[in-house]
Amino acid sequence: MPSPTSSVPATEPLTVMGAGLVGSLLSLYLARRGHPVEVFERRADPRRAGFQEGRSINLALSDRGWRALEGVGVADDIRQVGIPMTGRVMHDVHGNLTHQPYGVADQAIYSVNRGHLNRRLLDLAEAQPNVRLHFSQQCLSIDLKQQELHLLDTATKQEHTASYTRLFGTDGAFSAVRSALQKTDRYDYSQDYLEYGYKELTIAAGPNGSWAIEKNALHIWPRGQYLMIALPNLDGSFNCTLFFPYEGPESFAALQTPADVTAFFTRVFPDAVPLMPALEEEFFAHPTGSLVTIRCFPWKFNDDVLLLGDASHAIVPFYGQGMNAGFEDCSVLNELLDQHGDAAWPTIFAEFQQQRKPNTDAMADLAVYNFVEMRDRVADPRFLLQKKIEARISAQYPGRWTPLYSQVTFSHTPYAEAWSAGQHQDAIMARLMPHIQSEADFDQPDVQTLVQQEMSKKP
Amino acid sequence: MPSPTSSVPATEPLTVMGAGLVGSLLSLYLARRGHPVEVFERRADPRRAGFQEGRSINLALSDRGWRALEGVGVADDIRQVGIPMTGRVMHDVHGNLTHQPYGVADQAIYSVNRGHLNRRLLDLAEAQPNVRLHFSQQCLSIDLKQQELHLLDTATKQEHTASYTRLFGTDGAFSAVRSALQKTDRYDYSQDYLEYGYKELTIAAGPNGSWAIEKNALHIWPRGQYLMIALPNLDGSFNCTLFFPYEGPESFAALQTPADVTAFFTRVFPDAVPLMPALEEEFFAHPTGSLVTIRCFPWKFNDDVLLLGDASHAIVPFYGQGMNAGFEDCSVLNELLDQHGDAAWPTIFAEFQQQRKPNTDAMADLAVYNFVEMRDRVADPRFLLQKKIEARISAQYPGRWTPLYSQVTFSHTPYAEAWSAGQHQDAIMARLMPHIQSEADFDQPDVQTLVQQEMSKKP
Numbered sequence: 036m037p038s039p040t041s042s043v044p045a046t047e048p049l050t051v052m053g054a055g056l057v058g059s060l061l062s063l064y065l066a067r068r069g070h071p072v073e074v075f076e077r078r079a080d081p082r083r084a085g086f087q088e089g090r091s092i093n094l095a096l097s098d099r100g101w102r103a104l105e106g107v108g109v110a111d112d113i114r115q116v117g118i119p120m121t122g123r124v125m126h127d128v129h130g131n132l133t134h135q136p137y138g139v140a141d142q143a144i145y146s147v148n149r150g151h152l153n154r155r156l157l158d159l160a161e162a163q164p165n166v167r168l169h170f171s172q173q174c175l176s177i178d179l180k181q182q183e184l185h186l187l188d189t190a191t192k193q194e195h196t197a198s199y200t201r202l203f204g205t206d207g208a209f210s211a212v213r214s215a216l217q218k219t220d221r222y223d224y225s226q227d228y229l230e231y232g233y234k235e236l237t238i239a240a241g242p243n244g245s246w247a248i249e250k251n252a253l254h255i256w257p258r259g260q261y262l263m264i265a266l267p268n269l270d271g272s273f274n275c276t277l278f279f280p281y282e283g284p285e286s287f288a289a290l291q292t293p294a295d296v297t298a299f300f301t302r303v304f305p306d307a308v309p310l311m312p313a314l315e316e317e318f319f320a321h322p323t324g325s326l327v328t329i330r331c332f333p334w335k336f337n338d339d340v341l342l343l344g345d346a347s348h349a350i351v352p353f354y355g356q357g358m359n360a361g362f363e364d365c366s367v368l369n370e371l372l373d374q375h376g377d378a379a380w381p382t383i384f385a386e387f388q389q390q391r392k393p394n395t396d397a398m399a400d401l402a403v404y405n406f407v408e409m410r411d412r413v414a415d416p417r418f419l420l421q422k423k424i425e426a427r428i429s430a431q432y433p434g435r436w437t438p439l440y441s442q443v444t445f446s447h448t449p450y451a452e453a454w455s456a457g458q459h460q461d462a463i464m465a466r467l468m469p470h471i472q473s474e475a476d477f478d479q480p481d482v483q484t485l486v487q488q489e490m491s492k493k494p
Numbered sequence: 495m496p497s498p499t500s501s502v503p504a505t506e507p508l509t510v511m512g513a514g515l516v517g518s519l520l521s522l523y524l525a526r527r528g529h530p531v532e533v534f535e536r537r538a539d540p541r542r543a544g545f546q547e548g549r550s551i552n553l554a555l556s557d558r559g560w561r562a563l564e565g566v567g568v569a570d571d572i573r574q575v576g577i578p579m580t581g582r583v584m585h586d587v588h589g590n591l592t593h594q595p596y597g598v599a600d601q602a603i604y605s606v607n608r609g610h611l612n613r614r615l616l617d618l619a620e621a622q623p624n625v626r627l628h629f630s631q632q633c634l635s636i637d638l639k640q641q642e643l644h645l646l647d648t649a650t651k652q653e654h655t656a657s658y659t660r661l662f663g664t665d666g667a668f669s670a671v672r673s674a675l676q677k678t679d680r681y682d683y684s685q686d687y688l689e690y691g692y693k694e695l696t697i698a699a700g701p702n703g704s705w706a707i708e709k710n711a712l713h714i715w716p717r718g719q720y721l722m723i724a725l726p727n728l729d730g731s732f733n734c735t736l737f738f739p740y741e742g743p744e745s746f747a748a749l750q751t752p753a754d755v756t757a758f759f760t761r762v763f764p765d766a767v768p769l770m771p772a773l774e775e776e777f778f779a780h781p782t783g784s785l786v787t788i789r790c791f792p793w794k795f796n797d798d799v800l801l802l803g804d805a806s807h808a809i810v811p812f813y814g815q816g817m818n819a820g821f822e823d824c825s826v827l828n829e830l831l832d833q834h835g836d837a838a839w840p841t842i843f844a845e846f847q848q849q850r851k852p853n854t855d856a857m858a859d860l861a862v863y864n865f866v867e868m869r870d871r872v873a874d875p876r877f878l879l880q881k882k883i884e885a886r887i888s889a890q891y892p893g894r895w896t897p898l899y900s901q902v903t904f905s906h907t908p909y910a911e912a913w914s915a916g917q918h919q920d921a922i923m924a925r926l927m928p929h930i931q932s933e934a935d936f937d938q939p940d941v942q943t944l945v946q947q948e949m950s951k952k953p
Contacts, residue, residue, distance in 0.1 A: 217685070221784050222685065222687070223685065223686055225686070226681065226682065228681070228682055281680075325679050
């Protein structure tokens, strides 16, 4: 049953495995193009009462994500429930604060509730007459030759089989679709864990739903080998995440009792502890999450199966780009459909993985790079001075110098290009900074001469 | 039922999954120490009539492998059916030959038939009263918590369950045991394929079972981007392997017809073609094999499961060390049992992976490095001159310079140490070689001075 707005008369339904953020957005894109879409999701319907969130509560939406949401007309709706964060606020061990803007003027990333976003996208997908959502469908195995899914309905405990002609694997970092691909010949695959885990904690709302610390910022407690961050919620609370070694003198292994936890937090996060009344309880009640980078190739199997989102490129969360990269997958796929037409799947699958793989590989590297920046470098005054000097160069040479963070977060420059340009700019900064002791030094004639020399050589 | 020679009264049987080369040797080691051993193997018994070999026919046994075989007293027996290869013979496009010795005096690697070696080890294992072999047992899944194997008897088509207390995964590059570990949290894993495949071909025996090309050598046809090798068999034939790109102008994809194959081989391997009467038939009848490197960590799960051999460190075949590294795993495990006693499994599993992982990682790198050497560098006169100069340095400074190949092949130096020393020596050779145009130059006073300077700085 093609949609009334269909541009191409669709014949066979497309199958989407996984109705998380990327799967629900992809389904919406495909349905809007006129394709009938069958969606299978392992979990129960998150819009039903009693559903337990399994993943982190906040996400940072930035330009790539917004563009993908705009493509299906849902951006404005989501923006109303997002909180703009215009910069980082660093908290030192004495509770002193340092601000660092993310970009220029009103550039911001948005703290958005994962559950809300997912439910909204599911509502929109379900409102399409050509989308059918099937929840509580665990994929037990896939017969790639027969093009069949072997599913378990976890509600009824019945196993059943579903055929597909075109399967989109948007079932996340532990994708069942990718598991099937991994067993095919010449399949490159890696899963690589950091020696760090994470724990989600809460800063409580202030009186009358006020925010106890600055609302429009991402808060960071950088401590060299570890860090805590906090993102604002609409109700005045903040969702905190502690990124912390599994083992060692300061680690999850070292904090065994509520007294250990309070003593440690009081010592290293003294300004946060009074705002965290449930600290001890949450620390032991919440699971310790692990941090994985997943790479694989190819992303397609024949012309029948394509992976998108975390299924093909799960990354660590330190650049806030995991969801944004997955959403950008949907934009890119949609552009390829525009370009080649809705029947040209073999071309589209091949071009998609060819174009996208180097970019998500770069993003995976950037995410690990930013871990070091967030836990260590942002506490260094020299680093913060360098960021200010970069902003000055950027202002002085419009369009010729975009800081790496801005390219990743506030542009649609392919990640690999952004990373390459960023490395080049880093090398320039390494040559300039020995000549600069304060922001005022930037205006010194000798520094200006050096900057001009560097800019004249810059591509 | 402990063996009469048992040093430790064993209580619970040990379980070995996989009765290939490493699994059968490990079972023998464990049984000789007095442990009851249950062995499960996916394939049928290879000693039965009609069994089809699934893997390459020849292997190159070298010192690490021999030591492991000596440890269970089977080395002499195997040596009788091995053919020593004392060096490489390179064949150029005109059929001209160049010799390069592998080591000094009678140092050699041995061409051994895989099937024979496996069958012999199975015979020895089965002769132990405390070993029970179970063939045609496909491992469908493993419940790591319950410590249960879910098996399919492929002969009777019956599924059944077997408990284990201690499980050794020696089930190869596509290990079912490792598959179970891979799904546990924080499990690092990668499978990485070369863009090359391989094809097994045959040089026929000469008249009366004679060898048509030099018997006691490993033959190489190096061609830059690809190569063919040949290892001798006892019946006068040679087992050839073509390592060849999957795609490109000279590739498997480019050879589609018997005429294509003969034309290509005649052009690039002209001296081999007359010796390969079944070339066209074999080329299309034999499968194209793929070449994978597998890395993972940890190799153990709790104190219950340990991976050995290709299951934990499958490598590409270009250094001839895959089986040798797996056999060395058995030697190392046996040493740890000697050191800590047969009940100290938690300590032994932990030390085994800690000690062994850096070494097999180094071996994986070395195997890829040797691919470039074999397909490209051995055709370069400068490279062969460098090998001769290295041999001269090694002779002049006994015990202070061992060529990398010799350290890997003819020593028990841990692979990581060998690789590190080899890289250091490579750097020295890169400084010396610009001063050397012929082997005689090595005796020139200025060259000798340089060599003495380098050796005085060498650790």
